[in-house]
Amino acid sequence: METQHVHEDRDGSPGDGQQPSRSSAVRGRLPRWARDLAVLVVVCGLVLVLVNRFVVQPFGIPSDSMEPLLKTGDRVLVNRLAYAFGGAPRRGDVVVFDGLGSFKEDGAAEDFVKRVVGVGGDRVVCCDASGRITVNGVALDESSYLYSGEKPSDFGFDAVVPPGKLFVLGDHRAVSKDSRDHLGDPGGGMVPVSKVVGRVDWVILPVGHWRSVDRPAAFAALESGLGGKGGTHGHQG
Template sequence: MDTEAQPSERDRSSAPAAGSEGRSRFAHVSRLIASVSWRRTAVTGAVCAVFVLLLSTFVVQPYLIPSGSMEPTLEVGDRVLVNKLAYRFGSAPGRGDVVVFDGTGSFVREPPRQNPVTGLLHGAAASLGLAEPAETDYVKRVVGVGGDRVVCCDRRGRIEVNGSSVTEEYLHPGDEPSRVRFDIVVPDGTLWVMGDHRSRSRDSRDHLGDPGGGMVPVDMVVGRVDWIGWPPGRTGSLPGSGAFTGVQAPTGGAHG
């Protein structure tokens, strides 16, 4: 009887060992799948991040509006999309365009010094519209292009461009076109820019006495603001303006 019982006891003792081996294999396979899944997710995330950064660098860049100088067209906290291809194929900024530009050399003599690592991280965040833009970046409206004579103001207080008075419907309610008087001719290859909220905008007028006279080189333009992407209640393309429709080209050539 004892000899018949012994094999049964050995069989029962071997069963848990087989189950333990199966669970071990399952755990190993699970860890392998999890590892592959994590790596795939990391690679996919890295590829997406690189794609977004390339898109932001060369095609369309989100831009966080940091101040009220362009109200009511653009409000503080708006996230706009800057079309970087707008002036890449022979086109040039035109009167009435809202542009983002690097003010180094025109509005700012030298860029502020900062920690390289901090600057790199901030630049990456700003390029995605997650942080305020660099201190040297500005958003303004083009009022005069190369060759234009821009004057403030006519008898009714309006800006004149090449002798034509401009009715600027986009100005902030209650603002005058300008309290600063000026009479300038825009050099070729540069722009005269102003904010829509004239009483709160530091623009070309504030740099009349500086080298360059407040003119922004066309080469320093990052792109044209074409869309508002955030907040949801303000999304859509930027409204166009017919304010400069009647302005004639300056003597000596045609300009946009």
């Protein structure tokens, strides 16, 4: 009796109930280098997200209120850890903060960038006989950063900064809407320390404007005149 020899398909096929062939499985896998590259991309993405969330954050300057230091369209790096371990903003720091409740009464959160002039416990007054802002009675020399040809303020004010709050001003006073303009608002124009996102440390773009953002020497002189007192920051509320 003639028998028919059935040749087994070593690769098999999906229709015969067998497992997919080894060769087809190999053909469906990515090369090792491609898998390694994909993992590297994912890890780098996670690192960037974490750095952006907890360490440094790029921020675009939306207006010219901080000229000449910061110009509209500049990209800066905000140090989110500057005040994370018990520190607090100092007079002279340039900070980014959420203005909801101080510069905005309602709506969505919106970030602003200004310079800290007064901290909790300070009395900030404009102006003395020489047209300068005073902090706790000591005159502040703003000539190194104030917009060329401008006065410290076109109108007078007298503000006492509550604990845990900041009095902030733009360097381009003629166009800056800052604590002076919000003194009569519900938030009093004072920015809660808890609303500060971080300190501006670097200008990174455009390339021609790349620079570090340093605290002006005028504030060290101010604190020297105050007897080294840094102000009463109070609780971050």
